[in-house]
Amino acid sequence: MLRFENDYLEGCLPGLLDRLVKTNMEQTAGYRLDEYCDSATEKIRQACKSNDLDVHYFVGGTQANLTVISSIMRPHEGVISPVLGHVNIHECGAIEGIGHKVITVSNGDEVLDNEAKLYPTSLDKYLSNFFGHWDWHRAQPGAVYISHPTERGVLYTRQELIEIKTICDRFNLPLFVDGARLSYALASEENDISLEDLSRYSDVFYIGGTKCGAMFGEAVCFTNDKYNKGFACLSKSKGAIMAKGRLLGVQFEYLFTDDVYTKSSIEACKYALEIKEAFLNKNIKFLSNSYTNQQFPILTKEQQKVFDDRGISYTTESYEEDNSNGLRFCTSWASKREDIDYLLETIASL
Numbered sequence: 495m496l497r498f499e500n501d502y503l504e505g506c507l508p509g510l511l512d513r514l515v516k517t518n519m520e521q522t523a524g525y526r527l528d529e530y531c532d533s534a535t536e537k538i539r540q541a542c543k544s545n546d547l548d549v550h551y552f553v554g555g556t557q558a559n560l561t562v563i564s565s566i567m568r569p570h571e572g573v574i575s576p577v578l579g580h581v582n583i584h585e586c587g588a589i590e591g592i593g594h595k596v597i598t599v600s601n602g603d604e605v606l607d608n609e610a611k612l613y614p615t616s617l618d619k620y621l622s623n624f625f626g627h628w629d630w631h632r633a634q635p636g637a638v639y640i641s642h643p644t645e646r647g648v649l650y651t652r653q654e655l656i657e658i659k660t661i662c663d664r665f666n667l668p669l670f671v672d673g674a675r676l677s678y679a680l681a682s683e684e685n686d687i688s689l690e691d692l693s694r695y696s697d698v699f700y701i702g703g704t705k706c707g708a709m710f711g712e713a714v715c716f717t718n719d720k721y722n723k724g725f726a727c728l729s730k731s732k733g734a735i736m737a738k739g740r741l742l743g744v745q746f747e748y749l750f751t752d753d754v755y756t757k758s759s760i761e762a763c764k765y766a767l768e769i770k771e772a773f774l775n776k777n778i779k780f781l782s783n784s785y786t787n788q789q790f791p792i793l794t795k796e797q798q799k800v801f802d803d804r805g806i807s808y809t810t811e812s813y814e815e816d817n818s819n820g821l822r823f824c825t826s827w828a829s830k831r832e833d834i835d836y837l838l839e840t841i842a843s844l
Contacts, residue, residue, distance in 0.1 A: 496833050499809040501675070501787060501826035506709040507758055510748045514709070514741070522740045526551055530743030537750035538701065538713060544693040548716040550725060551742035552734055555674045556585045558700050558712045561734045563637060564592050566668045566698065566721045571636025572597040573670075574617070577609035578645045580672055583812075595633040610646035610782060612638070614657035621665050638662050641672035642687060643679045647766075647784030652686045659695040668721050671699035675786065677706035677827075681759035684785035693717050703745060707758045707827040711742045762787040762825040765834045769823055772841040781813055781820045789823050797844050804840050 497503050505511065522528035535549040552558040559581050563573050572595030575582045581589050582596045589596050600609060601616045617638065624635060640658065643649050650658075655671075662669040671692055679685050692699045697718040703711035716722035729735050736742060749755040766787045773780070773791045781790035795817055801808060813820030825834070 495805045495807060496836060497807045498823040498825070498837065499807050501678075501705045501762070501824045503826070504828040506745070507707040507748075507754070507827060509754070510708065510745055513744055513748045517740075517744055520740075524737045524739060525735055526739030526742065528740040528743055530740045530747050532743070534713070534743045534746035534750060537747060538715065541750055541753075541755075542689040542693040542715065544690070544717065546717075546719075547693060548719070548722050548725075550714045550716075550729060551736070551739060551746065552700075552712045552714060552729075553710055553736060553742075554704060555580070555672070555700075555702065555712055556588055557732075557734050558714050559585065559639075559672060560588050560592065561729055561732045562670055562698055562700070562714060563589055563594060563639070564732070565725055565728050566670065567594055567636035569593055570634055572633040574599055574612075574620070574635050574638045574667075576601075576612040576640065576644070579610075579612075579639055580641055580645060580674065581639055583645070594636070597633065597635060610644035611648055611650065612640050612658065614654055614661060617658060618661050621661065621667075625665065635665070635667060637668045637670055639670050639672065641674065642692075643675055643682075643784070643786045643788075644782075646782035646790055647786045647788035648782050649679055649682060649685050649785060650687060652691055655687055655691060655695045662697075668697035668718065669695075671696045673700050674702035674712070675705050675788075676700075676702050677755050677759040678763055678787040680756040681763045682785045683763070697721055701746075701755070703742075703749065705826075706749075706755065708745045708749060709741075711745050713742075713746050758827045759787065762827055762829055765825040765829050766823075768834065768838060769825070769841070772838050776841065776844050778844075781811060787825045790820055791823070792818050792820050793844075794818050800844060801840060804836075806837060806840060 539547045574597045577598045599620045601613045698716045701713040770789050778791045809822045811820035
């Protein structure tokens with residue numbers, strides 16, 4: 495079985511595993527108060543060109559999203575999200591479970607990949623209408639959530655990020671950027687958003703590790719001190735501070751040494767574009783125009799069976815029309831050339 499359903503099938507980068515083994519018997523302070531977390535934080539600040547960045551380490555993405563969103567909003571507020579935002583469709587109601595509504599904003603049918611991305615014009619229209627016809631009976635917008643890349647692998651442009659941040663500032667709302675797959679965005683030749691841009695044009699963002707070569711872990715980075723008051727205490731109360739915090743520090747220190755974080759994802763993006771081209775050569779359409787490690791072809795059920803028969807796994811997306819399904823094929827830092835070639839050979843046989 496060749497598995498392409500996600501980008502966290504394997505454990506971690508071999509060099510990172512070596513680093514964990516090498517430091518295994520060291521004694522350090524707990525709860526992220528160790529020298530490895532300190533070193534990782536300094537390296538992240540250098541990469542983001544921001545000496546004031548406030549960095550916190552978490553085990554997983556849902557935990558990070560839940561803790562951040564609960565900290566930056568008041569109880570009566572909801573978080574604005576694209577329709578396909580991770581907090582809306584993949585986290586089993588975690589945000590609603592702590593009392594915050596997820597307010598989805600659609601871009602309309604005329605936009606490619608219209609529900610995974612939040613376009614500035616759509617956000618501006620929604621907020622202008624909401625506050626122009628204010629109603630205190632409704633959940634109030636308290637923050638804006640986007641992910642880079644999106645759930646469909648699409649990249650925001652730097653200009654779009656700036657415009658979204660400008661709109662958020664105009665309505666006095668924090669912008670939170672989910673970077674669960676950030677390394678694949680940074681590694682894409684089509685990307686023009688840097689870590690420095692995220693530090694400048696968001697109020698809080700996180701650097702994904704779990705899907706980007708780490709064993710586990712995400713690094714939450716506050717760029718605006720308005721929103722991080724008591725965040726360490728809140729993290730503790732949410733059960734989000736790991737006693738053996740140095741396991742997170744060791745990993746992010748490794749990832750941010752010699753730009754391993756981005757470099758380890760370059761091949762994954764190249765492989766994904768080969769997969770994209772192979773489907774395009776068969777005149778197969780896509781759910782989105784992705785330049786990162788996720789590709790979403792729309793296949794007939796007969797075409798889908800070809801992959802099943804050849805032992806290739808994938809995930810099925812929430813799309814079904816005219817005997818066709820939207821599928822997701824993921825590459826990762828661990829993808830092997832021979833496996834990609836087998837997949838390309840299968841696509842060519844359709």
